[in-house]
Amino acid sequence: MAKIVSIHSFRGGTGKSNLTANISACAALRGRRVGIIDTDIQSPGIHVLFGMDEQHIDRALNDYLWGQCSIEQAAYDVTPSPVTDKGGAVYLIPSSIKSGEIARVLREGYDVGRLVDGLRGLVEHLRLDCLFIDTHPGLNEETLLSMSVSDALAVVLRPDSQDYQGTAVTVELARRLEVPRMMLIVNKVPAAFDAGAVREKVETAYGVPVAGVLPLADDMVRLASAGVFCLRFPDHPLAGQIRAIADVIVS
């Protein structure tokens, strides 16, 4: 049975979309069929990491939500060649980057129930082993809904006070929604910080396992939106850490 995994953060700038792309790619490198749905409708971006030309995005999640296409029609096969070699696949359902479409969502909202149907449809039609949801930062109806249908929730946070507070609220809501598995990923940790101490403090504070403590990596910053880091630099120590997180999440 497919796993639905929400990757969430309370605030923007945590590196959530970048991590989602990398974790998904690592899971696919293990020979899995992986889907990624960009539900960050207000500020989409994960498609860029997979090299999708925005001019060629004919249909997006928005079209499905307005009833203008089926969910699988909005899914693009973005399988990178190293993943193909391993027998895996990556499908991406982007959000529209057209400003009119974004404004419409903000103005009118959308039927979040249709989003749930879409998630289930995707898993079925694309025969996915795992579906990752790249959520909008913060807490709104869509993010709560994503959590409620997820088998696992990974919350990305940075080691700073605002993220700590917001993550505490997110974790509590996820508990109330009885999300079966929850984990934290501490990202952008300054190099001088002791990763072991950060892990221990965070796990103790939230009572939630930490799947990984990732450094603020210059190489990752340099690559920025130009590609999926783990595929470009598979031998980099950071890629190894992300692979380990992916293994924990999909295990």
Next chain:
Amino acid sequence: MSDELLEADELRTLLSLVDAEQSRADVLMNVVIPIGAALAYETEWATLLERIVRDAMKLCTADGGVLYLHNPKTAGEATATDALIPVIVRVDSMGIAVGGTRETVAALCRPARGGSSVADAAASGASVNLPDAWDEDAAVWRCAEAERFFELTEYRVRSCLDVPLRGGGGGGARGVVIGVLRLFNSRRPEDHTISPFEPGMQQVIESLCILAAAAVESYVRQQRLKDQVRELTVRIDESRKGHEVSLITQSEYFKSLQSRARALRAGNGNANGNGGGG
């Protein structure tokens, strides 16, 4: 002596100076800088300090070395009024290697005292090079910290070089002095006799000390950050959290989500069919 011979002598002198400079540049590039790079990556405090002394001794074939630091625990924050504490002592010919990872140096060496060459080097920020540390006029060793060492052993310090370790923080362009490296009894490689520290070698050791000071300061800065994160508390305002959580969980939307999530996980596939309105 003819003018031609004079010119030839001058030329030879100039050429030998050029050779000496070239040879010093080679030592810097091939020996000192690699040592500095290795020091910068050293992750153990005691090992870092030991390496500074050991590598400097090796460079100038010194028989002994002592590393003094202002407040060894906070080397990067030293002030000129702090005592210079000996932290590493090595004397190869006597098989002495104390401090760092080994036993305390207190039994062998005292903190630097005013008027000594170590204190002079620290106060002036400039090296003190003593071809012979025994001051016959005053009948004292100018490297006075070694007194206890003299009391305890038959060993005598003759040639002595005290080089300040200048850090980057404060103290103007030259930086604040965070410690002093003392090297003594340079031995000629060919016959092992004690000889003064040559000016060229002094410059090489001064270059090494710049890199060593940077490594010490960098280590202290990193350690301070690590200490901060060890003390880091993940502070969560529980009352604010409770308020924010209850605002959401009391909404009808959340309650319906809860019941549908429960049904979904209980295996009722239709539970998600009628999502909450957007």
